[in-house]
Amino acid sequence: MKLRTALLGATAAVAFAPMAMADGHEGERGRDGQVNIIYWQAPSTLNPYLSGGTKEVESASLVLESLGRFDNNGELIPWLAADIPTVENGGVAEDLTSITWTLKEGVMWSDGTPLTANDAVFTWQYCTAEGGGCAQASYFDGVENVEAVDDLTIKITFDAPKPFPYTALVGSESPIIQAAQFADCLGAAAPTCVDANFGPIGTGPFVVDDFKANDVIQFSANENFREAGKPAFATVLFKGGGDAAAAARSVLETAEFDYAWNLQIDPTVLADMESAGNGMVVTAFGTSVERLHLNQTNPSADLGDLRATAEGGPHPFLTNPVIGQAMSMAIDRSLLVEIGYGAGGQPTCNVLPAPAIYASTANDACLTQDIAGANALLDENGIVDSDGDGIREYEGTPLTVLYQTSTNAVRQDTQALVKQWWSEIGINAELRNIDASVFFGGDPASPDTFQKFFADVEMYTNNFAGVDPEAYMANWACKEWPSPESQWQGSNMQRFCDPAYDALIDELATTAGIEARAEIVKQMNDMLMQSYTIIPLIHRGGVSAHANSLGGVQISDWDSELWNIKDWYRIGE
Template sequence: MKNLKLALIGTVAALGLATSAAQAARGTDGDLKILFWQAVSTMNPYLSGGTKEVYASSMVIEPLARYDEKGELVPMLVTEIPTVANGGVAKDLLSMTWKLKPDVKWADGTPFTADDAIFTWQYCKAPDGGCAQGAYFEGVKSVEAPDPHTVKITFTEPKPYPYSAFVGAQSPIIQKKQFENCVGAKAPGCTAANFGPIGTGPFMVKDFKPNDVITFVANPNYRDPAKPAFATATLKGGGDAASAARAVLETGEYDYAWNMQVEPEVLATMLKAGKGKLERAFGTQVERIDLNWMNPDPKLGDKRATKEGGPHPSLSDPAVRRALSMAIDRQIIVDAGYGESGKATCNIVPAPAAVASTKNDSWCLKQDIEGANKLLDDAGWKKGPDGIRAKNGVKLSFLYQTSTNSVRQATQELVKDMWSQIGVATELRNISASVYFGGDPASPDTFQKFFADIEMLTNNFDGTDPEKYLAGWLCDKMPTPANGWQGENEVRYCNPAYDKKVAELSKTADPAKREALSKELNDMLTEEGAHIPLVHRGSTSSHSLMLEGVKMNAWDSELWNVADWSRKK
């Protein structure tokens, strides 16, 4: 919670991004070749909760401030980080004021002003808009512009940790001029803007082929005339994690490949080619299993997987949710698929250390098949002749979906076998990552739509304070047809006591109390079975030995400092 403590006592310095001494002049290093085996479906992170969209768009559109590789807040489009000490955060904690850098321009040459920040807030809070990052604006009463280079945010209640709206890669500023006719229900249909947002970042989109390839060119109006070193960038999507790793580590075809979710022994063999290296950093990523609290039966039609369709026929039973977690051997999953890039966990908030709970470790970290069977027996779920448990005509038989990836499919097989030992039948399904993590409201296969009983994915939050992330499980953050199936609460968890405690966290200033509340909220989600945390994943990517300036960042976008990257001469 270092950021929080510094902010509250008003000692956060106005840090700047470091510039490599070897930084070349703008455009002198040719084409930067990046590989995402999960292809990007949109360049608008407000219409997709997928990490791939957030990272890709971070090359183009930027927040006011973001987190560096140490988890420290650094200014991007502002002169300094607002604090109580410098007067940027009001003493009553009801407002904060950001001072914009005066010379920032959009890539089209027009001035970047406070009106763009106001518009971004209005865009995300618009009815029927389906903003995937709504939790970042939780508690914001108004956003105003005292002058063109000043943004004042007023909160509904005192906000001890105010760094949420417009902070981090998941909450960037979009241009009012480009998006002003794309508000609310119109948002998904603005293809030109969503595929090619005009930004303030080091690159601009030249061509976007959804779920395939993005071609970027250096932004001629970027605020540092010497950056970026690369004249162009090509972000190729698709394939699989192993082939992406090979393209950097063995063949050298690409400069950077994101998300090396590859078996550790396979990576070790590739590294022997001597063409690339792995970068690894532990932040807040957790590979988890989500349990659908609502009924996804196709027979429900438009009410499928919604509150109107009713609770899940079996996963609504707390005993079932707890037994599914108890039956899993997390360490086997770590050893088989992650090696040094993973740690077994029972937390959805695994870091920083100050907010990492140990409360559920005693029953969760160690597999307990016997205990899980007894729990289901006591709850009345009896095994039939086929060995599958049932109660009142409802069988413990689940559709378990995730994205297509060899590590994830291996995990599915392991979990299926573990659950079979407690009388649970599991049908496995995998979906192309570009679709599964995409933002298409018409697709039945997105993780947010969650038309299955169980699904698996990794998620995380920007920075080191989990308040905005924990707000993602509020009752009103469920994806629904009304909001275009956007929203962070894809499990459809709803507990008024949880909502009340999130509200308490948002008003709590004392760092120790914030840490305690964050742990309580984390524990509620695990104990009640909103999800089953499996692996605290390190962010692991690969890059060529010829690529300089990469600073692995587990607290923000991995491409956060792409403006500083250059090719070794």
């Protein structure tokens, strides 16, 4: 049948095979003592449904798990599920309108109670509850119902054929949470459940012993974990804060820590640190893109509670794509890679640079800096410096932007260069950097989060788990704007909205065949790029480091970097 054949094509890049990963170091659970991990962006919660930040998702992945995960090769493997449902094994309906998962037998929550299909049902209800502001809502797009057929069987029904049905409850961003613990946390009550959000009960290899927001987390081995002899480590010290350079030194030079994440520092400095011989730098390319977001709403503080909302009105000039195009043309992406990323970065003109079948070539002109062309473009559109102060005006408003990002040496270097290039085309930039723990924290009371976006331009990196971009591209639906009504949760940071784009989201959700899906995805990418509400800069590899004494690490940029921490062990002990 046509749809069945198409499903196979849509998942051709995904190998459904049981994971075979012997660590070569068998023994008792907890035999290797403590492993020390440093994420210089400190987690502010352990509930990934309340934050879109990578640091929250990855720290929570030590505790919370999903039905399937994506390994270091981007392959979908069963995790809490006994196997991966397909049309062939009867797990996916012939008409692609449902998927049925079977849980592994005997999986226990860390409190000793059994994981059941009802927990999966509850997780869907939790994320889709009105007023909850679920940061991962796009993973449940198109889900009409989730039901417990029996204690071990979960049936997910879609409102239309779903050619790639592996989104809801799959990957590190969409784990199953315990119904009993979060029962009173639905909707607007979600952020008030501090004990649950800071100490979720999970099925993963570790349990939370102590959580200090924006500081440190203490984990210990889950005595009810389903795999004998795992994890090898009895405890985990998960330290947050500081900066990328200090994190790198703590592994590569001083050997205080065993694993350091997201080492966004000068590549020559990193190589010098590695030469000390205590650890190794590891890189994995996936879909991460360092990008600029151009606010389409007015962030002026004069608007009070209406700033950066639809009710506050459009941005005074960044809704004009000509200005965004000129800002993009002025940037030398190759130089940004050279000074800040080295082998860990590649210039890109797309927000979706991978997998290769989805990568558009329609925007490649941005790979060449063109300041003269940018000036000519602005001149041709009447956006000129009428008073001779060096700053152009648009309809009487000077082109001055507040450009914010997280505190990080590479990002501040990028800001300084971009500011200079923009000044050469008559755009003035005021620079601001915010502590990463605050910027990515998701606190609805803070004015400094990337979701609130109380600035004109902001810069950060984002990506998606797995290999199919359907849920990721749905991030820019009109309904995904962060707002006070959603407690400032949402994925459409720049407040882009185009009904034609929303129509492509719907079309992609019902289109089968990887090539046909790829064409739609390219259209979506190109629509975003040519709106100039996003300016992509760097296709980033995930650059981390681990001690030479740490075995079993298989860094992945398709899921949590810590996706296989249950298999980590100490070499020679």
